[in-house]
Amino acid sequence: MRIEPAAMPLAVPGLNPGALQVRVFTSLEAAQARWEAAEQACAGYGFQRFAWLAHWQRQLGQRQGWRLALTEVCDAGDRTLMFIPFGLRPQAGLRVLGLLGGEVTDYNACLLHPDFVRQVPTGCWEAFWQALRSALPPFDLVRIGRSPLQIEHLASGEMFDNPLTYWPQARAAWQLERAHIATLGESFEAFQKTRSAKMFADTRRQRRRLEELCPGGVRIVLRAAGAEQDAIVAAMARQKARRWRETGSHDVFAEPGYLDFYQGLAADCGGTEGWVQVSALFVGEDIVATHWGMAHGRRFYWIMPGYEDGAWGRYSVGRVLMDAVVQDCIARGFALFDLTVGDEAYKALWADHELALASFEAGVSWRGKGVVALRRLLRAAKEKARSHRGLRNLVRRLSGKAPL
Missing domain, CATH: 3.40.630.30 (Gcn5-related N-acetyltransferase (GNAT))
Incomplete structure (x- = not known):
């Protein structure tokens, strides 16, 4: 009870x-x-x-x-x-x-x-x-x-x-x-006029190249459901983990619970009518780009994008999918496309304001105040060391690196 x-x-x-x-x-x-x-x-x-x-x-x-x-x-x-x-x-x-x-x-x-x-x-x-x-x-x-x-x-x-x-x-x-956040407006045509015309032209060209590569086999799923949704989430996790390893970032999906969070929330709140939206670009049977996002109020949140690298990298598959998701958001009446936290270069091409x-x-408590004061002192010392060439070189030598 x-x-x-x-x-x-x-x-x-x-x-x-x-x-x-x-x-x-x-x-x-x-x-x-x-x-x-x-x-x-x-x-x-x-x-x-x-x-x-x-x-x-x-x-x-x-x-x-x-x-x-x-x-x-x-x-x-x-x-x-x-x-x-x-x-x-x-x-x-x-x-x-x-x-x-x-x-x-x-x-x-x-x-x-x-x-x-x-x-x-x-x-x-x-x-x-x-x-x-x-x-x-x-x-x-x-x-x-x-x-x-x-x-x-x-x-x-x-x-x-x-x-x-x-x-x-x-x-x-x-x-x-x-x-970074993009204001969507009333139509995709109007939205394009406020962004790089070259970017949209190249996205259309890449979509044509994919269709020439696999005639009749290029498909975009915007709101997946059931087994297809499960397959896309699994592909997204694999693509994100590869990208994190390539960039030297921490692979959170290697830790217990993280993939379960995204899989479970999609299973409970996704599908064609849910507020979690799982999308993908298919070329033939291959899932070459993915996205896990959510809708809330006037906003659509671009949260977990993934894409295949290697031979697919020359086709800008991630941007092709993103272009389709943005068009869908405008058609459904969203006011804002929220690209969330991070300074990835592509976000500047889409966003027009920041949060x-x-x-x-x-x-x-006295213990908490002491810990906070000590951390601030350490941060200040690090900042001072960064601005002092001699201290910076000493740190590099101690780390086994050549001085600047």
């Missing part, structure tokens, strides 16, 4: 007494109904869906030692104002508060009701987080990665400041990344 935790009053200086209450859930099952309802009413990104983070927790979070501290802030009428997918993880003897989602989640945020964020003065957010700490289990430091500076409302596209970025001490410790993301950590 699902049992919801009792709501507790949350007193925040500067806000009306009795206006807020808070619940902290320690199980997915207890939180699911209220979490999924909040998805519909609140601003947020696809990475804050219950299904996304529930799959992550079951396949990866539990393995990594995460305990749930899912936090819901409500008004006096029990309407959800914020839903924060907090979790706690032990690291190096410290209790670390963070957001669920780990490496698979590009944007870490909360679900945020527009009415709430409009009524809270900016200067009250630090006091809000100080008050909320008393409702959470004890922790030594908070560590938040890749948190958007703004959160988008699903229906209207209105952007709101992300309250997490007002955590005490956060702004002084920001490290910023960026995601800034902040990562930070802040100490809470």
Whole structure:
């Protein structure tokens, strides 16, 4: 039987007494109904869906030692104002508060009701987080990665400041990344006019070359289902693993749980009508390009693309598939094509704006504050060493490399 935790009053200086209450859930099952309802009413990104983070927790979070501290802030009428997918993880003897989602989640945020964020003065957010700490289990430091500076409302596209970025001490410790996003417009013809004409002409030429290579055998599947979906996800994993090895990057699919996450989420939420979309370019029986993505609100998220190399590399097969997915997104009425985190060169050819993301950590207990202060000192020392030729050469010699 699902049992919801009792709501507790949350007193925040500067806000009306009795206006807020808070619940902290320690199980997915207890939180699911209220979490999924909040998805519909609140601003947020696809990475804050219950299904996304529930799959992550079951396949990866539990393995990594995460305990749930899912936090819901409500008004006096029990309407959800914020839903924060907090979790706690032990690291190096410290209790670390963070957001669920780990490496698979590009944007870490909360679900945020527009009415709430409009009524809270900016200067009250630090006091809000100080008050909320008393409702959470004890922790030594908070560590938040890749948190958007703004959160988008699903229906209207209105952007709101992300309250997490007002955590005490956060702004002084920001490290910023960026995601790339393309505004789609009303037609693919209009979209092309705002991008490189040469790129689209070359994509059409490559598609013709593939059709000449295999007459009648070139096929693009946009929303795969069943056994075909399973085969495409397996091909995507193989293609991504090869590319990671080629570039010297970490192959996450070699670790337990990661491929299970993508396979399981596609099986549960994919198919022709699902919000997970698995796509592929076939030439004959060969799956030469793949993509695992998702739709949420006005956005389509380009998340896990893969492609075959070798002889197929001369045909730009990844771009041929991406071109087809973008056309499909415009036809289905999406406003934004979100290329997510990363500075790969191809993203600049498609995107027309960016989303800034902040990562930070802040100490809470004396132990947490000490660890954070030490890390900042070490980072500052490394930066100084990089700018000092003598120190840089000493580090290279100690590493067995020739001085610069």
